[in-house]
Amino acid sequence: MEVIKINDFNHHTLSESNIIRRILSGEKELFEILLRRNNQKLYRVIRGYLTDAAEIEDIMQNTHLKAYEKLYQFKHNASYSTWLIRIGINEALARLKTKSKLYHLNTPQQLNSNSILEQPDTTQLNPESRIIRQETQQLLENAIDKLDSKYKTVYILKEVEGMTIKDIAICLDISTANTKVRLHRAKHMLKDKLFEVTTNVDIFQFGFSKCDQLTAQTMAIILKN
Known part of the structure; x- marks a missing residue:
């Protein structure tokens, strides 16, 4: 059997079906690959329902753990990320229901004072371009945040x-x-003025440090059992 080292977990040539098959065969440490491949997308989805950073990461971890526990139920007629997102959305909706209140959007001022967004690396930009990029990103995020969650997602x-x-x-x-x-x-x-930046993939970033931390915490739980 092929041996995959920890340092190879970001190897993009490994097929999803092969990873899942090997996890189910006992190589549960390989679940880290699925974590890292899907953290950013899952974060953005949950961010469409909730804005509190700690709560979002808690739901993300619960989603990953539930996916791991139910991995044997995964059908390969859809991608793993689609299946994972469905679980994440259900977790977010369950959290909102538990809190017994509708989802309320933060105002831009509240979002700025408690930012959960990790800014992309702009060190290669000149100061003026960096400011413009950050302001454009914030403008777009504020506009998206004002959408109802069903449209935002x-x-x-x-x-x-x-x-x-x-x-x-x-x-x-x-x-x-x-x-x-x-x-x-x-x-x-x-x-209308935001349409020019609708393809900006820098919005709602779940940066490398957050990804590493969540991945480490989740894998610690999985490998402990």
Whole structure:
């Protein structure tokens, strides 16, 4: 059997089906590959429902652990990320239900004072370009934050993560037609001046340090058992 070292966990040539098969065969340390490949996407999805940093990471960890526990139920007719996102959305909705209140968006001022966004590396930009980029990112994030969560989630999955309408529909358990309607309404509700930056993948970053920390915590729980 091929041996994979810890340092090889970011090796992108390993197929998803092979990783899952080997995890189910007992190589549970390989689950770290799935963690790292999906942390950013999962973060952005959960961020569409909640804004508190600690709460988001708690739900992310619960989602990964639940996915690990139920991995034997995974069907390969869809991607692992689609299946994982579905679990994450259910976890977020369950948390909101437990709190017995509707999801309330923070104002831009509240978001700025308690930022959960890890800024991308802008060291190669001159000061003026760096400021413009940061302000543009914040402007877009504030606009997206004002969307209702059902529109926000569709928008992030399609315009930021580049997922297909079909996969988004599976994640949200809605029809493709409904998915298209939500995406159209989300775009319509955003300011026209923001359309130029809708492909900016720097928004809602779950940076390397946060990814490492969450991955280490989750794997510690998995390997302990």
